Amino acid sequence: xxxxxxxxxxxxxxxxxxxxxxxxxxxxxxxxxxxxxxxxxxxxxxxxxxxxxxxxxxxxxxxxxxxxxxxxxxxxxxxxxxxxxxxxxxxxxxxxxxxxxxxxxxxxxxxxxxxxxxxxxxxxxxxxxxxxxxxxxxxxxxxxxxxxxxxxxxxxxxxxxxxxxxxxxxxxxxxxxxxxxx
Numbered sequence: 001x002x003x004x005x006x007x008x009x010x011x012x013x014x015x016x017x018x019x020x021x022x023x024x025x026x027x028x029x030x031x032x033x034x035x036x037x038x039x040x041x042x043x044x045x046x047x048x049x050x051x052x053x054x055x056x057x058x059x060x061x062x063x064x065x066x067x068x069x070x071x072x073x074x075x076x077x078x079x080x081x082x083x084x085x086x087x088x089x090x091x092x093x094x095x096x097x098x099x100x101x102x103x104x105x106x107x108x109x110x111x112x113x114x115x116x117x118x119x120x121x122x123x124x125x126x127x128x129x130x131x132x133x134x135x136x137x138x139x140x141x142x143x144x145x146x147x148x149x150x151x152x153x154x155x156x157x158x159x160x161x162x163x164x165x166x167x168x169x170x171x172x173x174x175x176x177x178x179x180x181x182x
């Protein structure tokens with residue numbers, strides 16, 4: 001058994017890319033309080049089904065010191081558990097095959113967010129046009145860095161003039177590029 005101080009260093013930044021690894025991580029943080037409070041950066045990149053949904057639901061509220069989260073998954077129900085989470089994110093990277101309907105609510109619950117990266121796979125342009133516009137000026141007041149896969153998540157979804165200092169558009173269409181430069 002490792003000392004709590006060693007665990008804290010090992011759990012500060014965590015990258016997981018299989019369901020089995022995520023399940024083991026969840027089990028480990030739920031067993032020891034000092035592990036869950038040590039996690040500052042969590043990166044999960046799992047494609048296909050997610051067998052850790054139940055554990056995720058129990059673990060996510062316990063990660064009280066989480067500051068950066070990358071959640072690139074195909075299962076949109078995992079995003080639902082970010083609503084009401086006790087942590088204040090400064091950086092959020094999200095993506096996967098399915099855009100979660102609750103995503104604008106997740107953004108609204110994270111007023112300290114400074115860096116946002118979006119890379120959802122929207123199946124066709126019809127679905128892309130149905131994405132909700134992020135137009136509330138109170139939403140994302142601290143946002144400074146934005147990176148989006150513009151071919152699947154068009155810049156036109158951002159209709160409020162955010163104080164962006166760093167903008168990355170991946171494969172933008174002409175209309176998206178024009179909108180971003182306004």
